[in-house]
Amino acid sequence: MAHPLTSSFMVSSPKMSTTADVGLDFVHGVMRDIKCLQEDVLESFAQVRASIDRESQCRERSFLPVHERFDELARKISEEGQAREELRARADDFEQKTKMWVCALGAGSKTAKERLVSLEMASADGVKQHTAAERRITELENVLPLRSxxxxxxxxxxxxxxxxxxxxxxxxxxxxxxxxxxxxxxxxxxxxxxxxxxxxxxxxxxxxxxxxxxxxxxxxxxxxxxxxxxxxxxxxxxxATTTELEAMLDRVSNTIKTVRQEAHNRSAEIEAGVGTMEANLEVQTRKMRQDIELRARSTDLQSMLSEVNHQQLAAVAKIDNRIDTETGRLSTSCVSLEKELTRLRIDLNAVDPRVGAAEESILRLVQTLSTKCDTDEVMRLKTRAEALEAGFPAKADATVVAKHSLAIADQVAKLTAADARQHEHHNRMDSLVNCVKDHNGKLQSVEDRARELHADVLQKADKVDVHPKDTLEQLLFKFYTKEEIDALLCRVWWRVGDVKSSPKAPYC
Incomplete structure (x- = not known):
């Protein structure tokens, strides 16, 4: 007994051919839709790929100056590091030099103290000699009026x-x-x-x-x-006879000889007395000048040594404090050192009134000595006083102070220039960091968009899984058998109910 469905299918074969045509059209329409979807996906994928390429190119173009600026910034940072190293080395060198200067100043102060002690001892001896010389001068002055x-x-x-x-x-x-x-x-x-x-x-x-x-x-x-x-x-x-004349001539010559001898002896005695007086006066004046010079030098050395000791203590304390601090505080220390140098200049300028007072005292001494000395001795004293006045400012060693002040001013100018460059580099770094942050935000947004596009692309079918119409027909012919297709078409036709208008199957 045959199955009713197969019998109906066998009876109505022209109707099934029409349904087969309709099913093929449906399949073809689905394949067209799939092909359209595939084309849309390919087009969107091409657009996404083109946009990704454009974005990558734009990103490369936009990041190229950033990379260049980063390279330049790295180069400047390296140069700044080298400059800082050089500045640090120079600061260390300057610190070592200051230590050496302080050590030299300490050694100089020590030698100056020793010299001051020796000068004090010599000044004490000079005072004793001066008192002895004054006593001898008074005795000589008391004795001289008795003679002449x-x-x-x-x-x-x-x-x-x-x-x-x-x-x-x-x-x-x-x-x-x-x-x-x-x-x-x-x-x-x-x-x-x-x-x-x-x-x-x-x-x-x-x-x-x-x-x-x-x-x-x-x-x-x-x-x-x-x-x-x-x-x-x-x-x-x-x-007169000749003998008498000769005797008279002899007597005259003898008298002349005696007069000459007496005059010579008297002049020799006078010259010896004057020479001894001049020698004594010269010795006394030399001793007095030495005493005056020793007193002036001792007072000047005491004042200068006291000032140098105070300045040395202050400079050593400041240098000990500056060693532990960073190089940025060097400018303040240099300013304080400049103040100290200006004070030293003021103190050195204050020496001129002292020299003037010493000159006035020397002039008074010259006036007092002019009554006891001759003009040549006064001129020698004047020339020696002028030479002392000309050579006295060289004792202040103003050239060394000027060199130190110039070196400190140079270091201060270089430190200020380095600070200005450092601030400028910091500002540039801040601006570059802001630019990098902006570019990072843009890059993050582009990467998010790329990830979204990649996710969308992953959701689409691969090229291998998408088949065109011809390959789909071959696959369908390979996958479905004729009986299964007929059964499916029968089910479709049975559900549709309109068998008359259905097309015929091409393979029936």
Whole structure:
């Protein structure tokens, strides 16, 4: 007995062909819908991929300057680190130098203290010597008026010079008289010799040539000549003989020698007394100048050492406090050190009134010493005082203070510039951090969108699982058999109820 359904199917085969057409159209429509969905999915996937590519490109373009700025920032940070290291090294070097300066200052203060002690001892000895010198000067001043004053010595020197000039004049007169006496002696000898020659000739010629009258005349003439010669001899006897003249010359020369010897001895004594007086005065003035210089230097050294000790203690305390602090406080310490240096300059400028007072005292001493010393000694004292005044400011060592102040000002300027650069870099870092935060927000939103798109894509069917119409028909033919398709179509037609308008099956 046959099944009713199969019998009905076999009876109504043309109707089933129409239902098969309708089922195929339905399947084709479903496949078209699936294909449309697949195309939509592919299109949306392509759009998402294009948007992701565009977003990645935009992100790369937007992040490129960020990366460049990050690289530049890293480079600047490294440079800043190097600058900080250099600054720290320079600060350490400056700290070591300050320690060395402090040690040198301590050693200098120690040596200055030792020198001050020695100067105090020397000043005490100098005071003793000064008192002894003053006592000796007072004794000398008390003794000098008993002997002679400077005016009397000058008057005596003038008299000695006048006496020397008179002695020279007398010596010239004596030499002239001696020359005249020698000339007169020579002329008298020549005349006597000529007269004796003439008399001898006359005596020899008289017996042969002369007559009695001539002999008488000649005798009268000879008598006259003899009387004249006798008168000349008397005149010569009245004047002086040669021996007497020589004796007189010897006596004059002896008197001149004695006068010269006495004058020389007196002048030697005067010169020795003046020399001893000048030597004593020079020694006393030298000692007084040394005492004045020692006192001025000791007072200046005491004041300078006290100031240096106070400043050294303050500087050491400040440096000990600064060693434990960071480099940012170095500027304040430099400012305080500049204040100390200005105070030192003020203190050094205060030395000028002291020098003026010392100069006035030296001028007063020069005025007092000018009555006891000569002009050359006063000029030497003046030149030495001027040299002392010119060399005294060099003791303050102003060049070292100026160098230290310039180095500290340079360090302060460099630290301020480094602080300004640090603030600028901090501001740039803040701006870059803000930009990075903004880019991170944008990146997070883009990543969220990408994750959403990825989730949407994951919900879609893969390309392998999506089949077109041709492959779907082949798969359906492979999957479903003819009997199963007929049974399904019968069920569909039975439910529809309209068999007349259903199309025929293409494979029936």
């Amino acid at each position: 004053t400077v005016a009397q010595l000058e008057e005596l020197a003038g008299r000695v010079t006048l006496l020397k000039s008179e002695i020279d004049q007398d010596h010239s007169v004596v030499t002239m008289v001696n020359s005249r006496v020698d000339d007169l002696k020579k002329t008298s000898e020549v005349g006597l010799r000529a007269l004796s020659v003439k008399i001898d000739g006359i005596d020899n010629a008289l017996p042969t040539l002369a007559k009695a009258v001539d002999v008488q005349d000649l005798s009268f003439r000879v008598c006259g000549l003899q009387s004249k010669l006798q008168l000349c001899q008397e005149d010569l006897d009245r004047k």
